[in-house]
Amino acid sequence: MADWGAGSYEFLAAEIEPIASLVIDAVEPVEDLRLLDLACGTGNATLVAAQRGARAVGLDGAARLLDVAEIRAGAAGLNIDWMEGDLHELPFPGESFDVVTSVFGVIFAGEPGKAAGEIGRVLSHSGRFAISAWTNVGALSEISSIWQNAVGEKLGIEPDTSLMEVWGDPGRVTELFAEHGLAAHCDEHSFSFTGSSPDAVVDQWRDSHPLWLGTKPILGDDGYAAAVEATASTGGAILPPVMGSAAFLMVDFTGIPYATIITAAIVPAVLYYLVVFTAVHLKAHRLGLAPTLVEGAPTLVQV
Secondary structure, eight states: OOOOOSSSSSHHHHHHHHHHHHHHTTOOTTTTTEEETTOOTTTTHHHHHHHHHOEEEESSSHHHHHHHHHHHHHTTTTEEEEEOBBBBBOOOTTTTTTEEESSSSSSGGHHHHHHHHHHHEEEEEEEEEEEEEOSSHHHHHHHHHHHHHHHHHHHSOOOOOHHHHHTOOOHHHHHHHHTOOOOOOOOOOOOOOOSHHHHHHHHHHHHHHHHHHHHHHHHHHHHHHHHHHHHEEEGGGGGGTOTTTTTHHHHHHOOOOOHHHHHHHHHHHHHHHHHHHHHHHHHHHHHHHOOOOGSSSSOTTTT
């Protein structure tokens, strides 16, 4: 299990902070209600709930992140209880809360059924809950698959995709909570991660994200570098003439000829790789990395 206190999760928490408001919006009104925010991390949703008048409690398994959350609450003048605990065994009696929330937190519980059961247990009969989860379609799903495949290959086991398959599928989520007497419906929203370049985003996640850091001892330096390279190589999706499946979908939906679409994609594709080249060059210069000598370079077949 990942150590969420490792690295610097704060950078990602700050980027996904707007989602906390969406989650609390889904359970309004919360004023004067007992609210539990599970896997609260640095407290994004817990703080929003407290600002709206909830009697909020934030629970997380990472003591360091709880310290960060407590400092944030103090700076905002909010009275919030912070607790360290396990998503599979919540340290509360039954029906302790009117509202339960989780922003990309409970989805990392090793046993989804048990975590869902605990939500149902601590909720009052008239209570409500809201969680956010990444779908199993899109860039994050593809990146997750790359890392899971790399770890699985290194350990000689099949990649474990069960968590993404459960939480990323609205139908499976609805069934999961129904098994514990909870009615759920799913709304889909879009969210974009931003950065100066794809390479810069990958660098930051590689050096700071707890999940990525957790794979480094397993993959070793070479395997870790290979996984990073695979993640950064998503530019093929906008590179003519293939462009993954995107070009064919655009032809089908718009009726615009394929040749026109790939011609229009040439400029952004060139700019994409120019940015990647520049970022790699500047980083190599900063680290003092010298070019590989011609006689030591791999052949095209080896590449």
